[in-house]
Amino acid sequence: MTEKNYTIKDIAKLCQVGKSTVSRVLNHDPKVSEETRKKIQAVIDSVGFKPNRSARAMRGVQEPIVGIIVSKLNSSGESQTLRAMLTALYRQKITPIIVESQFDEKQVAHHLNLFKQRQVDSVVVFGFSPLSEKILQQWRGNMVVIARYFKNISCVYYDDQGAIYALMDKLYAQGHRHIGYLGIHDQDETTGRLRTQSYLNFCQQHRLSPNFVLTELDIDAGYQHCARLAQPFDALLCATTSLAVGAVKYLQEQQSMRPLAYIGQNPLLEHFVPNLISLNFGYEQAGNRAVALLLEQIHGNKTVQQQLISFQLS
Structure with a gap:
């Protein structure tokens, strides 16, 4: 049986009072009689009603708070999205809990349960990990998921497979036939599994020999694992900016720099590395859209x- 999400209007109807009276009880207005307060509070307790903290806060009743669950704070992409979100939230005078x-x-x-206990009813979840829709649907408040598509949950998601295909296609058009790939472990559903699968699909369609290594999401991992790619390869595709930075360091040390493509944008890389192909994945746009959906x-x-957030190939 589906749990009913009660509103102030529902409580007022059950108590046979006006919505304003219920609001005054919730806000501890001393003008409400003790008898009325007890009557309304008894109904609130019996149905498990919890007021929408964010909506009340937007009306100036209390401090607005939004919970944000990121995958990893050291992710370049997530950091760009989070930065855009924080700017938009602060503009609305909303405090984030990250x-x-x-x-x-x-x-x-665990974090969703923690937010529930603290009466935080609006959350944004970064869905890069394999994430069950069942777990998310247990949340009864406002929710937006970033990076994953869910049919029954509001979400802002990326074209991971299309982006990798576009980068591979550009390298292929330049004449490269031995394209190495530095990717992320499959435990990351989007940046990892979906992007790797797109690389493998392109190789199969164009009869290229796959040459890839999967690793963690950080610069040092890109540096260490670039050495594990089979030789020779005449171009390199990196799933993230962090991996690209590590790979560039390795290739420059080996004096074997070659054309490199990656998802993301990094001004320093673009300034110092020749033959670089970057892709604006729309991280900031995703952050702004997620906040806009949550506010709605x-x-x-x-x-x-x-x-769906569109990407732009440089």
């Missing part, structure tokens, strides 16, 4: 919306 899941589904469930929910629009 926690890290480290690609662990159980941690996501806070203000009463509960329509599920999915928005």
Whole structure:
């Protein structure tokens, strides 16, 4: 049986009073009689009603708070998205609580429960890890998921496979036939599994021999694992900016720099590295859209919306 999400209007109807009276009880207005307060509070307790903290906060009743669950704070892409989100939230005078899941589904469930206990009813979840829709649907408040598509949950997601294909296609058009790939472990559903699968699909379609290594999401991993790619390769594709930075360091030390493509943008790389192909994945756009969708929910629009963020190839 589906749990009912009670509103102030529902409570007022059950108590046979006006919504304003229920609001005064919730806000501890001393003008409400003790008898009325007890009557309304008893109904609130019996149905487990929890007021929408974010919506009340937007009306100036209390401090607005939004919970944000990121995968890893050292991810370049997530950091860009988070930075855009924070700017948009601060503009609305909303305070974020930021926690890290480290690609662990159980941690996501734990953080959602923690937010519930603290009466935080609006959250943004970065969905790079394999994330069950069942876990997310247990959340009864406002929610937007970033990076993953869900049919029944509002989300802002990327074209991971299309982006890798576009970069491979550009390298292929330049005449490269031995293209190495530095990717992320499959425990990362989007940056990892989906991007790697796109690389492998391109290789199969164009009869290229795959040459790839999967590793962690940081610069040192890119440096260490670039050496593990089979030789020779005449171009390199990196799944993330962090891996690209590490790979460039390795290739320059080996004096074997070659054309390199990656998802993301890094001004220093673009300034110092020749023959570089970067791709604006829309991280900042995703952050702004996620906040906009969340604000719509806070203000009463509960329509599920999915928005695909487009990328731009440089």
